[in-house]
Amino acid sequence: MVRYELLGMDVADLRFAVSPLNEAVLSLRAWRDPGRFPLQLRWLHVLEDVRGSLDEAMLLALTDVRLWTPDFLNPRPHSPLTRFDDELAKLASTDPTVIERDLRAVHGATPLPEPLQGSAAEVLNRIIDALARYWRFCFEPHWPRMRAILEGDVTFRGRQIAQRGLATMLSGLSDTVRLVGNVVEVRLRSKLDYARPANGGLTLVPSLWTTNASTPISADEPPMILYSALGAATLWEPQALPAPDGLVGLLGTTRAGLLSHLDTPASSTELAARLGVTPTAVNQHLRALRAGGLLVGTRHGRSVLYRRSDLGDMLVASAAPHS
Numbered sequence: 332m333v334r335y336e337l338l339g340m341d342v343a344d345l346r347f348a349v350s351p352l353n354e355a356v357l358s359l360r361a362w363r364d365p366g367r368f369p370l371q372l373r374w375l376h377v378l379e380d381v382r383g384s385l386d387e388a389m390l391l392a393l394t395d396v397r398l399w400t401p402d403f404l405n406p407r408p409h410s411p412l413t414r415f416d417d418e419l420a421k422l423a424s425t426d427p428t429v430i431e432r433d434l435r436a437v438h439g440a441t442p443l444p445e446p447l448q449g450s451a452a453e454v455l456n457r458i459i460d461a462l463a464r465y466w467r468f469c470f471e472p473h474w475p476r477m478r479a480i481l482e483g484d485v486t487f488r489g490r491q492i493a494q495r496g497l498a499t500m501l502s503g504l505s506d507t508v509r510l511v512g513n514v515v516e517v518r519l520r521s522k523l524d525y526a527r528p529a530n531g532g533l534t535l536v537p538s539l540w541t542t543n544a545s546t547p548i549s550a551d552e553p554p555m556i557l558y559s560a561l562g563a564a565t566l567w568e569p570q571a572l573p574a575p576d577g578l579v580g581l582l583g584t585t586r587a588g589l590l591s592h593l594d595t596p597a598s599s600t601e602l603a604a605r606l607g608v609t610p611t612a613v614n615q616h617l618r619a620l621r622a623g624g625l626l627v628g629t630r631h632g633r634s635v636l637y638r639r640s641d642l643g644d645m646l647v648a649s650a651a652p653h654s
Contacts, residue, residue, distance in 0.1 A: 333546045334526035335515045335533050335554045345497070347485040347535050348408035349478060351415035352422065353557065355462060355470055356405060357540035359390055360398040367398070367542065373567045374473070381468040386461035392444035393458070394437070397521065399548065401433035404458070407534050407553040411485055415466055415474075419459060427451030436548045472600035476566065477539060484537040484560040504535070504558040505544040517544050517556060525550035539563045572606065578650040586616050590625055590643055596636035 337344045361368040365375055394400050403425050406418060430451040434443055447454055470477075491500040498510040507518040514526075515533060520543070527550050534553065537560035544558045572588025579587040589602065599617055603610040617637055620626045625643035628635045639647065 332524055333517045333519065335517075335529040335556075336526065337513045337515065337529050337533065344529060344532050345492075345535060346409075346532055347411060347488060347537070348413065349411045349481045349485070350406065350408035350413055350418065350536055351466070351470070351474065351478075352413075352418035352462070353405050353408065353536060354477065354481075354538060354540060355415070355466055356393060356400050357538055357557070358470075359394045359400065360540055362387075363391060363394050363396075364398060368540070370564050370566070371539070378469050384468055385464055386446075386457070388444075389446040389457055389461040390465060392446040399437045399521075401430075401437050402547045402549050402552050403429050403433045404462075405547065405555075405557070407555045408536060409534075411482055415470075419463060419466075423455070423459060425455060427455075430455055433549070472598060473604050475601060476604060480539065480562045480566060481537045481560050483562055487561060488535070488537075504556065508544045508556065508558070515556070517546050519543075519545070523548060527554065529554040537561075539566060575647075575650040575652060578647065581650070582620075586620055589613075589616055590620060590639060591647055593626060593637055593639045593643070594647075596629070596631075596638040598631075598634040598636055600634070602637075 358371070361371045361375060365372060393404060403422070406421065408418070427450075434447055434454075438444065438447070442448070446457065449457075488500055488503075491503065501508050501510045501515060509516050515529070523546070531553060534555045536555060536557045538557045539560055541557050541559050544556050546556055547553075572585075572592045574584070574587035574591040578591065581587070582590065585606075592602075599610045599613045602617075603613045606613065617626060617628075620643070621628060621637070625640055625646060626637050627640045628637050630636075
């Protein structure tokens with residue numbers, strides 16, 4: 332059991348935050364043991380096509396049969412608006428002794444998996460390269476939708492504190508979390524057992540990749556509880572892209588929905604994830620809309636971001652219902 336002693340009973344002792352790096356690293360649990368994460372099986376099937384572009388040996392070495400991950404790869408985020416690139420840049424400055432400690436905490440005293448052997452600096456560089464590619468191919472197209480679910484959970488928990496109090500909110504995170512006096516207790520499946528004051532506050536981090544509450548392995552890490560986010564089951568449900576009836580009659584349901592939605596830029600991969608169809612199917616519609624002058628495309632790294640053209644803006648505006 333892990334126990335965090337709150338220094339006061341004020342809501343100021345708690346903060347909610349979202350961590351893209353945490354989500355990417357925790358998702359590796361699903362790669363190792365897909366059966367434990369049935370809600371994410373569709374995502375795993377989608378990723379089969381990109382596995383060859385990844386350093387899969389390194390990624391799988393970052394977790395073990397218990398599904399533990401190194402603490403230095405699960406940093407405490409400081410904001411609901413944390414960016415992956417910022418977390419990766421901070422990761423690059425990790426103390427080599429911390430890297431060694433955390434890898435040993437996961438894999439024990441036996442020889443580390445082959446991808447993790449070498450100097451701490453070399454290993455860290457390989458980890459960062461592997462995670463950067465993993466993020467680009469497997470997370471970046473889906474992150475807007477994932478973040479929306481995580482931020483929605485944070486909003487709900489904040490409202491729950493205001494309406495029902497801190498103890499009720501904490502017990503609602505998981506049946507393994509409870510507030511006893513001024514101590515937050517987290518019961519774990521493992522033999523992990525420590526207690527510490529929640530210096531600097533306790534950070535609560537919603538995740539799509541944990542089935543129960545979890546904490547850092549080391550008591551030296553800042554106090555943090557990761558818990559299963561509400562709405563995770565809806566992540567891969569197709570989303571409707573509503574559009575005015577007049578536009579649907581002119582362009583058809585899918586193209587009208589895409590045109591109405593593209594007031595802000597999006598890639599074909601991101602749009603395909605939202606609609607629950609293949610990128611190839613979405614690209615056919617995007618090409619038709621672009622050929623008609625209703626969309627413009629701008630290259631952004633390896634992706635093309637589509638947005639309505641001036642003509643597209645005028646068409647959507649003219650089709651909108653008028654009071």
